[in-house]
Amino acid sequence: GWTARGATCLLVKLLLLDVARSAA
DSSP states (O other), X not given: OOOHHHHXXXXXXXXXXXXXXXXX
């Protein structure tokens, strides 16, 4: 099942990937 913590962690990872891509 989904947990708030797990969902937040996943969103943060995706956000960091997006930022890294934009900066690259």
